[in-house]
Amino acid sequence: MADAHAEGDPALLLADFVNTLDVESATDDIATPAALGGWLAERGLVPAAAGAGDADLRMAAALREGLREAMSAHHGPQEAGFPDDLEDALAALPLRITLTGPRPALVPLDPSGTAAAGLARLAAAIMDSVAAGTWPRLKVCQEDTCRWAFLDTSKNRSRAWCSMSVCGNRTKTRAYRARRKTAPT
Template sequence: MELLVAFLNTGSAAAGTDVLVDPVGWRIWAAERGLTTEADLDQVRMVRDALRAAVGDPNGRGLGEGLGSPVRIELRGGAPVLAATDAVGAVLAAAARIAVLDQWDRVKICPAEDCGWAFFDRSRNRSRTWCSMRVCGNREKARNWRERARGGADRPLVLP
């Protein structure tokens, strides 16, 4: 799950960064996770965009039809596991594991306008909304409170 979330967060609109702009950055990202990469960056970006759209990113482009990477099933320690030959395959294998475990709806995109960070909802009832309550959630709750407070000040006082 951490691999999938990290892959979904390889681009940050808020910070103006994108690991998938430069082949060197992509190779470094993959190497930091013990993965290799042979994939074309355009295909990698399309996989990321399709996965982001699949988990609810309103800005994601669901162009995932036919995208993929070789993944195979191997026996390791007496149990079948999904194995990949490269970084994109490893990400897709991680996504498949999450889906098979019926936890796909736990992968979410923060709805804050200036965030869009992907996160895994570990709450018991799968109700977490924000990537961080201390940052995005707190900011949104404070904004809502200010709007409610401001709305009350604009209304005339009516006495019974």
Template structure:
């Protein structure tokens, strides 16, 4: 949201989808024609995309050690069963993952991105900001993988100021 580079590879799609909803303002890019077009969605596909987005947000929160009210990792697992993948080997022996369903479908693209990110170890670094009024997805590039906020300058600063005020009694 603020000062972070996008997630690498296919995780950029997942990060971008999670960040279509601005939790603090309530603005949802999937409610606009341009927002839907960015993901190749029709108006009829938006409710399913929003469900997928919130299941992804719950997984990102779990990666950061937090829970999502009303959501669990099982929600994403259930959704991804609708997008089975297959391993494809080309003539040179290179292996890629391919959806067995419509490869243009958002769920198929997300499933492929998650599978590839899980294989290279980057999936667990896609997190959601712990600030309850933010919950923005970000890719944690810190050496220890312990980032807590999408931006130290904004959400981190606010959290530290709240903690400071609480310690000082006002």
């Protein structure tokens, strides 16, 4: 189910973050503050020595599920906007705009290595993904038991499942069986 990572691609970073919770197996890669700190450090969002607390963990979970909901909305009309839960999570993150680079950028208020700064860098990746044109292509699998995040690279942006051979097949088989069950004999 995992997509290949392109180094530095903000869309794939966001999908990777959403996929820290595997809905199907109910495994959470950032279930503890230490795991969250480790995940952020592995991706270069915070220094290896950065710690995380319970409040950071709650903020990460809210951000992750808000992103999952926003990516789910990418299957529908593009006017959907951000879900309220994601708006609330983003509002709690310490971000500011800087004009020091070649273009304006969102950066953490506190550039030190806190988990909140790492989560703020994840939020900034949303804007980087928008700028790269990949934000509307970030989706979650429409199979209710999966909900895996992926980057829709199809030409017409119509991909619905993380894997046609697994989740697409499950959905189509379920629909086929339902039609056969109700069909007159």
